[in-house]
Amino acid sequence: MTDLTTDVRVTYPEFSLDVSHTFPGQGITALFGPSGCGKSTLLRVIAGFERTASGRISFGDELWLGEQSFLPPHRRGVGYVFQDARLFPHLTVRGNLEYAHKRAADLPTRYSFDDVIDVLDLAPLLNRRAPRLSGGEKQRVAIGRTLLARPRLLLMDEPLAALDTRRKGEIMPYIRRLPNAFGVPVIYVTHALEEVTQLCDRIVALSEGRLAATGGVAETLERLDLADVQGRFEAGTVLTGRIVAQDKALHLSRVDLGGAHFEVPQIGLAAGEEVRLRVRARDVSLALARPEGMSIRNILDVRVLGIESEPTTAFAEVLLDVAGQHLRARVTRAAIADLGLRKGQTVVALVKAVSFDRQALPREKRKA
Numbered sequence: 001m002t003d004l005t006t007d008v009r010v011t012y013p014e015f016s017l018d019v020s021h022t023f024p025g026q027g028i029t030a031l032f033g034p035s036g037c038g039k040s041t042l043l044r045v046i047a048g049f050e051r052t053a054s055g056r057i058s059f060g061d062e063l064w065l066g067e068q069s070f071l072p073p074h075r076r077g078v079g080y081v082f083q084d085a086r087l088f089p090h091l092t093v094r095g096n097l098e099y100a101h102k103r104a105a106d107l108p109t110r111y112s113f114d115d116v117i118d119v120l121d122l123a124p125l126l127n128r129r130a131p132r133l134s135g136g137e138k139q140r141v142a143i144g145r146t147l148l149a150r151p152r153l154l155l156m157d158e159p160l161a162a163l164d165t166r167r168k169g170e171i172m173p174y175i176r177r178l179p180n181a182f183g184v185p186v187i188y189v190t191h192a193l194e195e196v197t198q199l200c201d202r203i204v205a206l207s208e209g210r211l212a213a214t215g216g217v218a219e220t221l222e223r224l225d226l227a228d229v230q231g232r233f234e235a236g237t238v239l240t241g242r243i244v245a246q247d248k249a250l251h252l253s254r255v256d257l258g259g260a261h262f263e264v265p266q267i268g269l270a271a272g273e274e275v276r277l278r279v280r281a282r283d284v285s286l287a288l289a290r291p292e293g294m295s296i297r298n299i300l301d302v303r304v305l306g307i308e309s310e311p312t313t314a315f316a317e318v319l320l321d322v323a324g325q326h327l328r329a330r331v332t333r334a335a336i337a338d339l340g341l342r343k344g345q346t347v348v349a350l351v352k353a354v355s356f357d358r359q360a361l362p363r364e365k366r367k368a
């Protein structure tokens with residue numbers, strides 16, 4: 001496991017980046033933040049594409065950038081996956097993959113050509129030419145080709161941004177597997193909260209070229225003021241649970257949060273597997289007692305941990321404990337007053353199953 005330590009600065013006429021952070025040499029780290037905060041710039045600095053960068057970058061005991069030194073990109077052993085797949089259109093998928101494989105023949109390897117085909121399910125595509133692939137298939141091939149160049153670190157710059165929600169849901173499980181299957185850490189640029197929730201192990205959040213927050217996904221998303229990233233409307237919390245039952249007839253999955261249960265549109269993972277659910281604060285309602293005879297599937301006993309009123313809006317955010325995890329409810333200040341809500345009170349939270357975007361949850365692999 002090799003950590004990447006960065007302490008770097010870049011100055012453009014109207015923007016500056018100044019980031020000091022150690023990226024652990026395992027798992028997937030989200031580089032997250034609003035448009036223009038410097039995510040791609042930092043990725044380019046790490047890859048060695050930004051010659052004006054100053055400071056220090058080291059990968060284990062290898063120095064990539066120092067006062068007197070600059071290791072060129074091709075000697076850093078970094079793989080780069082872009083938003084567009086950039087495949088060779090005149091070659092088949094096999095041709096594209098073999099091109100990268102041959103060029104990396106001298107590099108040490110922990111996995112074979114066939115391992116890459118297997119993990120990314122590329123066998124049915126091998127004889128197709130790039131222009132004949134869907135956007136999601138192209139990205140799977142692009143990831144495979146990058147892996148066959150034997151990177152020691154994989155940088156992915158919004159690889160799903162050009163895909164629709166359904167294709168994103170299909171390709172996310174493949175990306176999730178990359179660090180374990182190929183022993184390569186991933187730094188993953190995105191401004192999509194669903195991708196952070198489903199794919200990443202930790203977050204490095206940037207704001208105007210500076211670190212805004214770093215840490216695990218659930219606690220960082222909860223702490224981070226997301227108002228300038230996706231608007232208050234998108235803010236929420238991430239809950240971790242295990243699938244305990246699948247109802248194939250009704251297309252529902254039951255998730256145990258460690259005591260409390262959630263029912264959500266069917267998730268393409270087996271019973272027993274861990275899953276993360278992002279619940280938006282605006283999708284959570286509160287009641288003083290369990291209602292009867294209603295369509296809402298998720299009715300949870302929760303405790304009020306805190307209430308943040310927003311005097312300049314109609315709303316307040318209520319932080320709740322559900323089986324030791326956090327949930328937020330965005331409700332009107334008028335409702336807080338009417339219900340007489342206060343810290344420490346036990347109430348009931350209501351969440352419609354339909355508020356989970358089924359297509360953004362992990363999906364079963366489709367047969368090619």
Ligand SMILES: Nc1ncnc2c1ncn2[C@@H]1O[C@H](COP(=O)(O)OP(=O)(O)OP(=O)(O)O)[C@@H](O)[C@H]1O
Pocket residue numbers: 012013014015033034035036037038039040041042191
């Ligand atoms: N070569 C350059 N010269 C001058 N300014 C630049 C250059 N590259 C990027 N910038 C500016 O630096 C800022 C950060 O850009 P960057 O592409 O890193 O942001 P980002 O967070 O990746 O945004 P997005 O999510 O929109 O891709 C922007 O204001 C951009 O205009």
